[in-house]
Amino acid sequence: MEKKEIKILSRKSDLAQIQAQLVGLEINRKFPDIKISYSTKTTEGDIDKFSPLSEMKTTGVFTDDLRQNLIEGKCDAIVHSWKDMPIDIGEETIISGSLRRADERDILLVDKNKVNQIKKLKKISILSSSPRRVYNLKNFIKDYFPYNCNEIVFNNIRGNIPTRIKKLLNGDGDALVVAKAAIDRLINNPFKDFSELSKEIKHYINQCLWMVIPLSVNPSAPGQGALAIETKSNDKITKKIIKDISDPLSITCVKKEREILKKYGGGCHQKIGVTFFPTFFGLVKSEKGESENGKTFSDWSVLKFNENSNLSAKKDEIFPENNSDYKFFKRITIQDSINKINSLNNHCIWISRKSALPEGALLSLTNIVWASGLKTWKSLSKRGIWVNGCSDSMGED
Known part of the structure; x- marks a missing residue:
C-alpha cells in the first residue's frame, strides 16, 4: 500500500517549522509523489516563557503535547529537536529516524x-x-x-x-x-x-x-543538532518512509548519548554533556559534567578506529627520531610578514601552532581565526587575539 500524504506536526516556532519542512523536503526528494502537509501546535514549554527549563517539574515540556495528536491520528509524524525528547516516550510511538545531524556544538x-x-x-x-x-x-x-x-x-x-x-x-x-x-x-x-x-x-x-565552543571542553546536550522524527509504533508505511531518508550514523551517535544520559537520570536539569561524533579516523566520544551527587567526570577518547585508519608508525619512519634533534631551524622575526598579517581584513586565517603567528602580529576582528587545537587557542587568547574556533587538536599534533 502506498502513502499518498504525510501530515507532519511541529511546534510553532520558526525553527521548528523549518526543521519540519527540511524533513518534508527529504521525503519529496525520495518520494516525489507523496503530498506533504504541515501543522503546528503550542506546547507546555512554549506557554511558560519564564521558568528555567531546568526547574520545570516534568520532562517532555516541548514534546508531550504534540505526541497526543500523533496518538489520536491527527498527524503521521512529528519533527522534534532530539535533545528535547524525554528518555521514555512510551510504547504507542517510536523515533523512526533522523536526518543527517547538524553541528553539535x-x-x-x-x-x-x-x-x-x-x-x-x-x-x-x-x-x-x-x-x-x-x-x-x-x-x-x-x-x-x-x-x-x-x-x-x-x-x-x-x-x-x-x-x-x-x-x-x-x-x-x-x-x-x-x-x-x-x-x-x-x-x-x-x-x-x-x-x-x-x-x-x-x-x-x-x-x-x-x-x-569545542566539544572537548563543552560536549553537547545528548541529541543536540539532531532531529527526532516520531511516528506511531504500528504505522509501518510511515516508519519505512522515514527510515529511507534517515542517516544511520547520526542515529547511532544520539542513541549512545541518550544511553549515558539515562544512566545519570535524564533531564535538562543535569550538568551533563555527552557527544559521539564521526571523524575520518573513527568515532570520538566527549563526555563531561557533574552528577547529582557531586561526582565530576571528563572523557575525550576515540571509541572505535576505522579499519582503514593507520595511526601507528615505525621508529625508523619518523624524522627526526628524537625530539631533541627537532630544532634545526632558527626563527627570526620578519617585520614585512608582520605588517602583512596586520593589514589583513575579512580573511579566514588558520593558525596551526602557537609559534606560527609571530610576536607583534595583530589580527583584526573582521577576520575569522581558527586554531588547530586548544593549546594554540589558549596561547593566542593570552595575546588578546579573538579566536572563533578550533579543530580540537585533530591536526595539532
Whole structure:
C-alpha cells in the first residue's frame, strides 16, 4: 500500500517549522509523489516563557503535547529537536529516524557594543538557562576568552532564537550561548517563507563577535543538532518512509548519548554533556559534567578506529627520531610578514601552532581565526587575539 500524504506536526516556532519542512523536503526528494502537509501546535514549554527549563517539574515540556495528536491520528509524524525528547516516550510511538545531524556544538555570541565594557570591568554576563553550559563555560571563559574576566555571571533566558538574540542586543546581557545548529538552520534554510528571517538573523550575528565552543571542553546536550522524527509504533508505511531518508550514523551517535544520559537520570536539569561524533579516523566520544551527587567526570577518547585508519608508525619512519634533534631551524622575526598579517581584513586565517603567528602580529576582528587545537587557542587568547574556533587538536599534533 502506498502513502499518498504525510501530515507532519511541529511546534510553532520558526525553527521548528523549518526543521519540519527540511524533513518534508527529504521525503519529496525520495518520494516525489507523496503530498506533504504541515501543522503546528503550542506546547507546555512554549506557554511558560519564564521558568528555567531546568526547574520545570516534568520532562517532555516541548514534546508531550504534540505526541497526543500523533496518538489520536491527527498527524503521521512529528519533527522534534532530539535533545528535547524525554528518555521514555512510551510504547504507542517510536523515533523512526533522523536526518543527517547538524553541528553539535554551542556558539557563544558577544555583543560588539559590550566589548569595551567587558574589558574595563573585567566582568561578563552570559545569558543561558542550561546547567551544562554554565558548568562548562565558567572554565572555558577563564582560559580561552581574550579579555580578562574576573567575574562571570550567568542569567536565565527563555524564548526562541530570534527573541534571545534580540534580548542580548537590547542589553539583557553581554553574551549569549545557543546551539549552533539552530543558528545554521535559521540562516541557511532554503524556504521562501523564511528568507526574511534568514536576513534578520544574519543582521543580528553581524552585531556580535562569536566563538564556536569545542566539544572537548563543552560536549553537547545528548541529541543536540539532531532531529527526532516520531511516528506511531504500528504505522509501518510511515516508519519505512522515514527510515529511507534517515542517516544511520547520526542515529547511532544520539542513541549512545541518550544511553549515558539515562544512566545519570535524564533531564535538562543535569550538568551533563555527552557527544559521539564521526571523524575520518573513527568515532570520538566527549563526555563531561557533574552528577547529582557531586561526582565530576571528563572523557575525550576515540571509541572505535576505522579499519582503514593507520595511526601507528615505525621508529625508523619518523624524522627526526628524537625530539631533541627537532630544532634545526632558527626563527627570526620578519617585520614585512608582520605588517602583512596586520593589514589583513575579512580573511579566514588558520593558525596551526602557537609559534606560527609571530610576536607583534595583530589580527583584526573582521577576520575569522581558527586554531588547530586548544593549546594554540589558549596561547593566542593570552595575546588578546579573538579566536572563533578550533579543530580540537585533530591536526595539532
